[in-house]
Amino acid sequence: xxxxxxxxxxxxxxxxxxxxxxxxxxxxxxxxxxxxxxxxxxxxxxxxxxxxxxxxxxxxxxxxxxxxxxxxxxxxxxxxxxxxxxxxxxxxxxxxxxxxxxxxxxxxxxxxxxxxxxxxxxxxxxxxxxxxxxxxxxxxxxxxxxxxxxxxxxxxxxxxxxxxxxxxxxxxxxxxxxxxxxxxxxxxxxxxxxxxxxxxxxxxxxxxxxxxxxxxxxxxxxxxxxxxxxxxxxxxxxxxxxxxxxxxxxxxxxxxxxxxxxxxxxxxxxxxxxxxxxxxxxxxxxxxxxxxxxxxxxxxxxxxx
Amino acid sequence: xxxxxxxxxxxxxxxxxxxxxxxxxxxxxxxxxxxxxxxxxxxxxxxxxxxxxxxxxxxxxxxxxxxxxxxxxxxxxxxxxxxxxxxxxxxxxxxxxxxxxxxxxxxxxxxxxxxxxxxxxxxxxxxxxxxxxxxxxxxxxxxxxxxxxxxxxxxxxxxxxxxxxxxxxxxxxxxxxxxxxxxxxxxxxxxxxxxxxxxxxxxxxxxxxxxxxxxxxxxxxxxxxxxxxxxxxxxxxxxxxxxxxxxxxxxxxxxxxxxxxxxxxxxxxxxxxxxxxxxxxxxxxxxxxxxxxxxxxxxxxxxxxxxxxxxxxxxxxxxxxxxxxxxxxxxxxxxxxxxxxxxxxxxxx
Numbered sequence: 001x002x003x004x005x006x007x008x009x010x011x012x013x014x015x016x017x018x019x020x021x022x023x024x025x026x027x028x029x030x031x032x033x034x035x036x037x038x039x040x041x042x043x044x045x046x047x048x049x050x051x052x053x054x055x056x057x058x059x060x061x062x063x064x065x066x067x068x069x070x071x072x073x074x075x076x077x078x079x080x081x082x083x084x085x086x087x088x089x090x091x092x093x094x095x096x097x098x099x100x101x102x103x104x105x106x107x108x109x110x111x112x113x114x115x116x117x118x119x120x121x122x123x124x125x126x127x128x129x130x131x132x133x134x135x136x137x138x139x140x141x142x143x144x145x146x147x148x149x150x151x152x153x154x155x156x157x158x159x160x161x162x163x164x165x166x167x168x169x170x171x172x173x174x175x176x177x178x179x180x181x182x183x184x185x186x187x188x189x190x191x192x193x194x195x196x197x198x199x200x201x202x203x204x205x206x207x208x209x210x211x212x213x214x215x216x217x218x219x220x221x222x223x224x225x226x227x228x229x230x231x232x233x234x235x236x237x238x239x240x241x242x243x244x245x246x247x248x249x250x251x252x253x254x255x256x257x258x259x260x261x262x263x264x265x266x267x268x269x270x271x272x273x274x275x276x277x278x279x280x281x282x283x284x285x286x287x288x289x290x291x292x293x294x295x296x297x298x299x300x301x302x303x304x305x
Numbered sequence: 306x307x308x309x310x311x312x313x314x315x316x317x318x319x320x321x322x323x324x325x326x327x328x329x330x331x332x333x334x335x336x337x338x339x340x341x342x343x344x345x346x347x348x349x350x351x352x353x354x355x356x357x358x359x360x361x362x363x364x365x366x367x368x369x370x371x372x373x374x375x376x377x378x379x380x381x382x383x384x385x386x387x388x389x390x391x392x393x394x395x396x397x398x399x400x401x402x403x404x405x406x407x408x409x410x411x412x413x414x415x416x417x418x419x420x421x422x423x424x425x426x427x428x429x430x431x432x433x434x435x436x437x438x439x440x441x442x443x444x445x446x447x448x449x450x451x452x453x454x455x456x457x458x459x460x461x462x463x464x465x466x467x468x469x470x471x472x473x474x475x476x477x478x479x480x481x482x483x484x485x486x487x488x489x490x491x492x493x494x495x496x497x498x499x500x501x502x503x504x505x506x507x508x509x510x511x512x513x514x515x516x517x518x519x520x521x522x523x524x525x526x527x528x529x530x531x532x533x534x535x536x537x538x539x540x541x542x543x544x545x546x547x548x549x550x551x552x553x554x555x556x557x558x559x560x561x562x563x564x565x566x567x568x569x570x571x572x573x574x575x576x577x578x579x580x581x582x583x584x585x586x587x588x589x590x591x592x593x594x595x596x597x598x599x600x601x602x603x604x605x606x607x608x609x610x611x612x613x614x615x616x617x618x619x620x621x622x623x624x625x626x627x628x629x630x631x632x633x634x635x636x637x638x639x640x641x642x643x644x645x646x647x648x649x650x651x652x653x654x
Contacts, residue, residue: 052307053331053614055314066650071643072625141474142487163474165632251417252476253628270617271307272651 039284045277052271063274067282072254072262076279080238080258083173087237090177092229095184102185103192117189124182132246135175136162139247162248165255172244172256179243180236184229191225192218224297231294235287259283313544320545321554326538329359329369330612336542338366342555348564349583355536355607356580370555372562373577374538376602377424377481379522380488380502381495389495389522392529393429393461396495400470403494409487410470413497415462415631418479421624423535423610424497429458431533431608432526442613446623447645455623457527459637463630476628485509497524500599504576507593521598523606536607538580565589578603615648622647 016022046064050057067073098120105113123131138146139161148158161171195218203217219226241260244250250257250265257265260283267276306328312318313335324332343350352360352371362368381389385403390396396411403410413425427437430446435454437446445451465471478484481498482505488496489509507515523532541558545551561567565583569590572579578599584590585600610616622644629635635643 051614053310055311070650071646136477140486141472141477142490142492144486144490158474160473163472163476163632165634248477249417249479251479251624251628252415252632253417253625253634255632255634265621268307270621270651272618275651 042277042280042284045273046281048274048277050273050277052267052273057274060274063278067275067278072257075254076257076259076262079169079254079256082169083176083240083256083258084234084237086170086173087176087180087240088230088233090173091180091184091233091237092188092226094177094181095229096188096226098181098185099189099192102189117185120182120185122182123179124186126179128179128240128242129246131175131179132243135171135178135243136247139171163252165252168248168252168256172247175247176237176240176243180233183236184233187229187232188222188225191222195221227297228294231290231297235290238283238286238290259286318544320550321541321543321558323539324369324542326356326359326371326374326536326540327610327616328612329540329542330362331614332542333362333368336368336544337546337551338362338368339370339543339555340367342552343367343370343559346555346559346564348559349581351582352580353536353582353603353607355603355609356538359609360540369540369542370558370563371538371540371580372558372568372571373575374536374580374603374607375578376500376536376599376607377428377497377524377534378500378599378602379495379524380498380519381522382493382518383520384518385494386520389520390525390529391523391532393464393525393527395529396525397464397468397470400465400494401468404470406494408494409472409492410494411465411496412471412475412478412484412487412493414478414481414483415475415627416477416479416483417624417628419620419624420478420480421627422620423537424481424499425462426458426623426627427608427610428497428524428532428534428606429461429526430455432524432528432531433457434531437619438611438613438615442611442615444613444615444619444645444648446619447641447648452641452645456637456641459626459630459640461527462627463633463637466631466633471631473631476631500578500595501576503593503595516594521595523602532606533608534602534606536603536609538577615651618648618651619644 047059047061048057049060049062098116102113102116105116126134140146141148141158141161141163145161147161148156151159160167162168199217199221200213203213208216239260240258241264244256244258244261245264248256250261259279263276263280263283266272266279270276306325309318309322309324310328310331313332318335350367353374356371356374360367360369360371379389385406385408386399390399400410414420415425430437433454435446435451437444437451439445446455462471466473481502484493484496484498485502485505487493488506503515506519510518524534526532541562543551543554543558545554559567562571563581565587566589568579568581568584569587571577572584573589573591578596579585579590582600582604585592585596610620625647626635626640626644629640629643630637634640
């Protein structure tokens with residue numbers, strides 16, 4: 001009996017020792033406390049009428065109903081969709097073009113490619129708030145405005161960069177593209193480095209011109225990297241708010257109030273914790289869907305390989 | 306302020322804290338009354354009437370010590386507009402004349418920030434006798450006569466833009482000081498701003514240049530006879546219950562911020578206006594060429610924003626309404642309707 005008890009203990013201890021659970025437990029605790037708990041809290045608060053100014057609240061669906069009934073909700077969705085779609089498309093397009101130029105430059109022995117990469121990356125390294133301030137100086141509409149001053153030389157009148165609702169959204173998107181292109185460039189540049197030289201050479205030998213090599217060989221080979229880039233940049237753009245806050249604060253009116261900025265404004269400007277949390281939950285849901293697609297794609301990709 | 310209110314609610318507030326003056330009534334139940342202390346100190350209780358309405362709780366008990374204030378006014382170019390416009394019609398008339406001189410005739414903040422309402426909207430509205438909330442703090446700015454008055458304000462703002470005397474770029478001005486670049490460039494005829502801009506603009510344009518160029522007048526109103534403006538400032542509240550601590554903090558505050566020399570020195574250093582009337586007459590208080598006018602406006606026209614919980618939603622909704630009207634995104638009626646709907650959806654009953 002004593003022998004079997006000892007053996008039983010050893011088995012239990014060895015099971016634990018050989019299990020990954022003890023190793024993963026600290027990480028799980030950290031993730032639970034710093035990530036899952038806040039997400040749970042946001043979800044819980046979204047079902048309340050909580051305010052930052054009052055500790056009393058009650059559970060209700062009104063936060064969601066008010067959000068959907070809000071006269072600004074459709075505008076927020078539209079602004080967010082336009083901002084994300086245009087930002088992602090342009091960031092990927094420009095990122096790819098710059099990556100291609102740098103890659104080709106390197107292959108031709110151009111020494112400035114490192115300087116180009118560094119210059120593009122510096123835009124990515126600058127904090128969003130600073131970028132917002134820099135672009136607000138550029139977009140300034142008074143006599144001190146830099147872009148308007150330059151445009152006046154080529155016959156343009158005063159461009160309402162930040163005071164016209166439609167133009168303001170385009171201006172904010174342009175600033176975001178300037179900021180985010182570097183990330184796409186680096187990711188796609190890394191992708192270009194992994195393209196098999198022999199396949200590209202074979203296409204050339206077979207008589208494919210530059211456009212055919214790009215569209216029929218290079219892009220299909222880069223597809224996994226492009227897809228990963230698409231998902232990451234989309235999530236990042238959905239969550240952008242610091243740059244927009246510094247650049248327009250969501251104005252004029254609410255024309256540039258994208259979803260993430262709306263969460264901030266509702267909670268910290270209007271102290272409306274319940275409705276802000278409901279908007280945040282919508283944002284989290286969009287991000288989760290994007291992440292799910294990303295993981296599914298990676299899994300499928302791994303199976304193919 | 307939200308965090309401090311939460312701390313006070315949970316009995317975790319610091320012993321003393323500065324509170325934005327218009328929200329101070331929401332701290333009444335957490336701060337300790339100071340009546341006996343002020344009488345002992347010899348400090349004259351000669352606060353402006355609008356300050357008294359903030360610092361006196363039920364039964365006239367002193368709840369806090371206001372130590373700074375500020376006021377919004379109309380600045381006008383003395384050479385171009387020797388007689389500042391008093392009514393909205395006069396603004397439009399003078400503005401059209403200035404426009405022909407190639408200036409931006411009439412500027413004011415209209416971005417997504419508090420200045421848009423405190424400087425560019427509430428004074429118009431209050432001068433007509435409009436009220437944002439009722440006695441219980443419920444929003445009434447979109448009901449009955451208030452609605453008509455608010456609509457009139459938005460229509461006037463729209464008219465300023467439509468007539469070309471106000472450019473749409475005002476939607477990029479979040480603060481009053483955002484107008485400084487235009488003013489400094491000599492491109493402005495009149496603007497709505499705050500008393501605190503005098504110091505900055507004097508530094509940039511030169512003291513003599515500024516004072517010889519710019520005059521100050523009440524913010525124009527619908528009829529030109531009754532005026533109103535928004536006052537701000539900060540109040541010290543005492544949360545420490547311990548008698549010795551309370552005595553020590555009051556002594557410190559009276560010496561540094563609220564007593565004659567303390568208030569004069571503090572207002573000199575920060576460019577604020579004193580909320581106590583007698584401080585204006587002290588030799589220690591320096592002021593500037595406009596101080597007497599600011600004092601008169603504080604005495605005659607100044608009002609506080611309501612301390613109601615609904616105020617923040619009203620403010621945000623009307624900031625959006627003003628910008629929508631300026632950019633022609635909505636008519637004044639649509640903009641006001643949207644604001645009223647938005648505020649009513651966010652009410653917590």
